[in-house]
Amino acid sequence: MDIGIDKIGFYTPKNYIDIVDLAKARNQDPDKFTIGIGQEKQAVPMPYEDAxxxxxxxxxxxxxxxxKSDIGLLIVGTESSVDESKxxxxxxxxxxxxxADVRAFEIKEACYGATAGLQTARDYIAANPDKKALVIASDIARYGLNTPGEVTQGAGAVAMLLSADPRILKLENKSTFMSRNVGDFWRPTFSKTAFARGKYSNQIYIEFFSTLWEQFQEKYDVTAADFKAMLFHIPYTKMGSKAMKILEGNIDxxxxxxxxxxxxxxIKFGKVVGNLYTGSLYLSLLSYLLNANIDSNEEILLFSYGSxxxxxxxxxxxxxxxxDAIDIKTIENILQNRNKINISEYEEIFGQGLENGQKTDVKAITSTYYLSEIKENERIYQSHN
Structure with a gap:
């Protein structure tokens, strides 16, 4: 039985900043951000937007x-959880x-969470072929103002509906994986921003890809010639290209x-959205699907990494x-009809947040779903539907 992604959706906030503007505001050479990091724009979520x-x-x-009635499993992969319990x-x-008869839960393991959800969903459908599973990667990447990681912030979500006989991507049940206790990136429960050892994290990322690629070739008797594309988790778009350097001199x-x-x-979409944490690999997939010249039954390789x-x-x-299974027009509209804000506006928004007892001004909302208030320390959500 074929199992995989049957439909895919995407969202990113309407506001964004230009990376050149950010570089100038931080007294940096713009080329350091646009060429060295590989970013052009960065999504900026409003206080009423969250995972x-x-x-x-x-x-x-x-x-x-x-x-909707066919969905038996809902998994959200995120490291931007809004509650320590729920x-x-x-x-x-x-x-x-x-x-009501749906298993619904959240998975956290840095940027790997959505992939854990995807593999769990695949197993669920194998056991329940008449059901569907909804896996969503949703995150806000935050490192703080005027920090080394500021240029790799971003926000957005990718939703994937998995089923038997998928129309978009068949998962081939071939994978290699590994886990190590590494201190390259973390966010303690008291902090809204992440801590990272940037160069060390890049090193571990490359080591993981190199090891897993070697294992994958041996386990399944394949080479790079068997794949039309290799897609990567891309917190910034130059990161995947660094991993690909291990192929140089080793393949045709x-x-x-x-x-x-x-x-x-x-990486076309990632360049103009920024870091989606758990969603970065799947934004890469969506970008490839909508921008590349793809052959029928093309085989691709996907690398997921969570610090x-x-x-x-x-x-x-x-x-x-x-x-035919992707709402291309909606996704194009989301990316094209955005609002550029200046760095002062971005810094003001960055410091805002709804506090207990406060309500969102409905007149200011530009999204369909929003955090309407925090009442007795409980988050209340509403929609314009």
Whole structure:
């Protein structure tokens, strides 16, 4: 039985900053950010937007009255959880109007969480072929103002509906994975911003990819020639290209050029959105699907990495007619109809947040789903639907 991604949706906040503007405000050479890091724009969420609201926005693109009743599993991969006890997935069952007989929970392991959800969902459908699973990656990447990681911030969500006989990507049940206790990135419960050892994290990321790629080749008797593209977790778009350097001198030059060209198609969306943490790999997938010249039944390799650390390399086959299952117009509108703000506005928004007892000014809301108030320390969500 074929199992995989049947539909995919995406959301990012309407406000963004230009990375050149950020570089100038921080007295940095713009080339350091645009060429060295590989970013152009960065999404800026409003105080009424969080992992729950963005997940709902993305999920609404893949749900309708005909498939909601088929969903038996809802998993949210996030490291931007809004509650230390209650899963963000439970807020979504209400916002999205899902049936009560659904398993709904949240997975946290840095940027790997959504992949853990994807693999769990695959196993669920294998045991329940008549059901569907909704897996959502939703995150706000925050490092703080005027910090080394500021240029790699971002926000957004990617929602994936998994089923038997998928129309977008068949998961091939081939993977290699590894876990190590590594101190490259962390966010203590008291902090709203992350801590990172940037160069060390890059080193571990590359080591994980190198090890897992070697294991994958041996385990499944494949080479780079078997894949049309290699997609990566990209907190910033130059990170995947650093990992690809291990291929240099080890594979045919023509094939390497092909993979590098495919990679450029996969980072187009990431360049203008920024870091999605758990969603970065799947934004890469979406960018590749909508920008590359794809062959029928094309086989691709996906590298998922979550600091701390967990990594997985797995493969999938793109299905014929996959674009018919994607709401391309909506995704294009989300990316094209955004509002550029200046750095002062961004800094003001960055410091804002809803406190206990406060309500959101409904007149200022530009999204469908929003945090309406915090009442008795409980987050209350609403929608304009």
């Amino acid at each position: 729950v609201t963005m997940a709902a926005e993305a999920a609404s693109q893949v749900l309708d009255d005909t498939n 899963a963000s997935a439970l807020f979504l069952t209400d916002l999205l109007g899902l049936p 030059e023509a094939k390497l050029s092909e993979l590098k060209a495919s990679y450029q198609e996969s 701390g650390s967990m990594g997985e390399l797995f493969s999938g086959k793109i299905q014929p007619g996959f674009k």
